[in-house]
Amino acid sequence: MLKQYDTGIFYDEMMNTNGTPKRHYQWFYELVEDFSENELREKHETxxxxxxxxGITFTVYSQAGGTERTMPFDFVPIIIPKPQWNKIEEGMKQRLKALNHFLEDIYHDQEIIKAGVVPRGLVENNPYYYKQVQGLDVPLRNHVFLAGVDLIRDENGEYRVLEDNLRNPSGMxxxxxxxxxxxxxxxELFFQHSIETLEHQLSELQQTVMSHVPKQSEGNRSLTAVLLTPGMYNSAYYDHVFLAQQMxxxxxxxxxxxxxxxxxxxKTIRGLKRVDIIYRRIDDDFLDPEAFRPDSALGVNGLLRAYKAGNVSILNGIGNGVADDKAMYVYVPEMIRFYLDEEPIIPNVETYFLSDPERMDYVLEHLDELVVKNVGASGGYDMLIGPQSSEEERELFREKIIEKPNQYIAQPTIKLSRAPAYQDxxxxxxxxxxxxxVMNGEKTHVLPGGLSRVALKEGSLVVNSSQGGGGKDTWILSEGGEPHAK
Known part of the structure; x- marks a missing residue:
């Protein structure tokens, strides 16, 4: 069935342009070739x-009333040889270290602003910059306990960072x-081949959470951590339940x-029990009605006071959104150079600021070739993919950009890598x-593999589950790229 497969002009994770499988996929390719059409359908249905x-579901809010769906899954894995993965791992550790330095700096001495590397206005006018936590010392000086960094591969097979998620990354x-x-x-595959296991990764996550001891709890008693959820109607509620149970x-x-x-x-049936660490999955604005939005029914009155007093740790830190918004993304390579005196291991995708009049004119003339994103949106919302858009959609975005140029960035339409999917x-x-x-506490640890997301709609570039995307398993070959029988 793969004989008819066409790689086209894109880099393909599994197949070479001549129709043969890549070396690290050879064994998987042979396995698939041996299956009958019925067996393949059975595997897909299983x-x-x-x-x-x-009950693994998420909610699509764009549907009337919100629709609960199971995550579409594709059984062709993404396989990454160990040497490639080692580079990703080093790149992720480097990036997170710089971003954490940046957050510590802008809420304290603001050296990067004084040095003229990042414009002051970009920080201070950012809706995710919270003056309420200025000068606050957080445990381990660590603002990002868990990051979700989205990577793509371009037409040459080179990895690039598409975006950083430093607030409440979901999908683990x-x-x-x-x-x-x-x-x-x-x-049969897991007995025959050296695929890195996920077995101890949740205990790594739990240890990372527990390493954030608040100032007033140091050396005291056994610590209590909780996962704070907005509740069962949240789109990522399954994620919350799973992680709390497993930790x-x-x-x-x-x-x-x-x-x-x-x-x-x-509150417990035995009375009140002190809480030291809160892994929150609620946005900053809703955390504490007393400090932020008074109309929030999700938060806890006085939580910011407890945080400032050093009586509780809040993970991820309040105000992280200033470092992961799509405009600040442009400056991450400069942050790596400024704080670490290193060159970025994994580069960004080239990005245009629309607040620059020359760039804006260029973008408005080339809307049919570019991807335009709202700097504050996520999940594939308020985004224009030029080559797949209608004249009407481009006109709408032209008006939005002219009205609020600071709210948008543009990027070339990268020829995102592809991989075979089995559907229908x-x-x-x-x-x-x-x-x-990336988990960050007393040490930094990268989950081996991560979440491969796939745009299952044929020809689509949007991989978000909320926009019709699905998932694939990600395998890191632990023996330097060559599987062998154990």
Whole structure:
């Protein structure tokens, strides 16, 4: 069935342009060639049913009333040889180190602004810059406990960073569920080949959470951590439930917590229990009605006071959004040079600021060739993909850009790499990206593999699950790229 597969003008993860598989995919290719059409359909159905049975869902808010769906899954994995993965890992550690330095700096001495590397206005006028936490010393001086960095490969197969997610990156649970499902679909592979395991990764996450000891709890007693969720109607609720269960910490909503004398407590049937660390999955604005939005029904009154008093740690830190908005992304390579005196290991995608009149004129003339993004939006919303857009859509974006040029950036339409996907009884090429999860506490650790997202709609460039994308398992070959029988 792969004989008809056409790589086209794109870099393909699995296939060479001459129709042969890449060396590290040879064994998988041979396996697939041996399956009959019925066996392939069965494997596809087994995978989808597993997601359904486990209740692995997300919500698509763009549908009327919000629609709950199972995550579409494709059983052709993304396989990355170890030497390639080592470079990704080093690049992610470098990037996160610089971003964390940046957050510590702009909430304290602002050296990078004084040096003229990052414009003051870009920080101080940023809606995600919270003066309420200026000068606050956070545990381990670490603002980013968990990052989700999105990588793509260009037409030459080179990795590039598409965006940083430093607030509430979602999707880690899908990495583990993708692996669980793949073990059901291809049990034989995991016995025969050296694929890096995910077995101890959740205990790494738990240790990273627990390493953020608040000032007033140092050397005291055993610490209590909780995961604070907006509740079951949130699109990533499955993610919250899974991570809390696997880390052995309580899943709580705002109404389950109370602040007394600047100390956070959890309500239990045995009375109040002190809470030291909150892994929050609620946006900054909704965390504390007293400090931010008074109309928030999700947060906890007085939480910021407890945070400032050093009685509780909040992960990820408040105000991280200033470092991961799409305008600040342009400056990350400069941050790496400024704070670490190093060249970026993994480069950015070339990006145009529309606040520059010359650049804006260029972008307005070439809307049909570029990708335009709202700097504050995520999940594939408020985005124009020029080559796939209508004249009407381009006109709408032209008006938006002219009205608020600072709100948008533009990027060349990169020829995103593709990989085979099996849907509707056939293999066809789909665009993919990779979300890499980086845990940061007393040490920095990168989850091996991460979440490969795939644009299952044929020809689509949008991989977000909220826009019709799906997932693939990601395998790191632990023996330098060559599988062998164990």
């Amino acid at each position: 995978a989808q049913l597993n997601f359904l049975r486990k 649970s899908y990495v583990f569920q993708n692996r669980y499902v793949m073990r059901q679909v291809y049990p 052995g910490i309580e899943l709580v909503e705002g109404r389950d917590l109370v602040v007394k004398d600047d100390v956070v407590y959890m 009884g056939r293999f066809y090429p789909c665009h993919v990206d990779l979300r890499v999860f």
